[in-house]
Amino acid sequence: MKLVFLGPPGAGKGTVAEKAETDLAVPHVSTGEIFRAAVKNGTPLGKRVKAVMESGALVPDELTIELVKERLGGQDAKAGWILDGFPRTVPQADALVAFDPPDKVVNFELGDEAIVERLSGRRTCPACSRSFHVKFMPPAKEGVCDSCGGSLITREDDKVEAIQRRLAAYRAQTAPLIEYFRAKGRLVTVDASPEAETVYAAFLGLPGLKKG
Numbered sequence: 001m002k003l004v005f006l007g008p009p010g011a012g013k014g015t016v017a018e019k020a021e022t023d024l025a026v027p028h029v030s031t032g033e034i035f036r037a038a039v040k041n042g043t044p045l046g047k048r049v050k051a052v053m054e055s056g057a058l059v060p061d062e063l064t065i066e067l068v069k070e071r072l073g074g075q076d077a078k079a080g081w082i083l084d085g086f087p088r089t090v091p092q093a094d095a096l097v098a099f100d101p102p103d104k105v106v107n108f109e110l111g112d113e114a115i116v117e118r119l120s121g122r123r124t125c126p127a128c129s130r131s132f133h134v135k136f137m138p139p140a141k142e143g144v145c146d147s148c149g150g151s152l153i154t155r156e157d158d159k160v161e162a163i164q165r166r167l168a169a170y171r172a173q174t175a176p177l178i179e180y181f182r183a184k185g186r187l188v189t190v191d192a193s194p195e196a197e198t199v200y201a202a203f204l205g206l207p208g209l210k211k212g
């Protein structure tokens, strides 16, 4: 099963994908995670994308498309994948449709007020990438990752100014993909506003989802 997760920043795409990769037995491929790991490890890619990411703008298409092509060429992605955060522009969507078209595009819908509340309260573990929320998904011990014991941080792009830039980038460059994939008959929609378990149940209830 080849799934694209579409939706505004903070809609909960990563939270759903983290569980779905086990339940559907396909890898969760997050371009944001790949870029963040590169920044953390100080690789040439990381040095190139650090400032752009922290500002809340998008990494150039050419670079992102090449990276995804290479990742989807991996042995573990032969049967299927969940792409979280890609495509985010029409050129990225055109490229994906040409080299490995998705079966479904799941659009997670959430209003601006909730987006800001979710992003500003998110705390992330830089060691294992797990996300928490100070109000909605607090860790057992404040500031400490439940999974690996790492110290939780606020992502640079979860600070207020960067959130506004990410929302602007989403509206201008990514939201047009909703109609793009609807026109191709691939779009399904999930209301992302309820609590996480309800959103996940709605996702699993989508018609035609299958393992692998």
Ligand code: AP5
Pocket: 007, 008, 009, 010, 011, 012, 013, 014, 015, 016, 030, 031, 032, 033, 035, 052, 053, 054, 056, 057, 058, 059, 060, 064, 084, 085, 086, 087, 088, 092, 118, 119, 121, 122, 123, 131, 132, 133, 134, 136, 137, 157, 166, 192, 193, 194, 195, 196, 197, 199
């Ligand atoms: P990326 O990491 O993809 O960021 P994003 O799309 O903005 O998505 P987020 O990770 O912020 O949100 P999410 O929807 O996964 O929400 P989450 O589950 O964490 O990209 C970061 C940057 O990388 C971009 O800005 C860009 O610079 C670059 N980049 C990446 N891909 C690119 C591309 N294709 N092209 C160009 N540049 C690219 O949930 C958010 C919070 O809410 C968490 O705290 C969570 O605990 C909580 N939460 C989740 N679900 C619920 C719920 N149902 N109720 C209450 N709280 C909830």
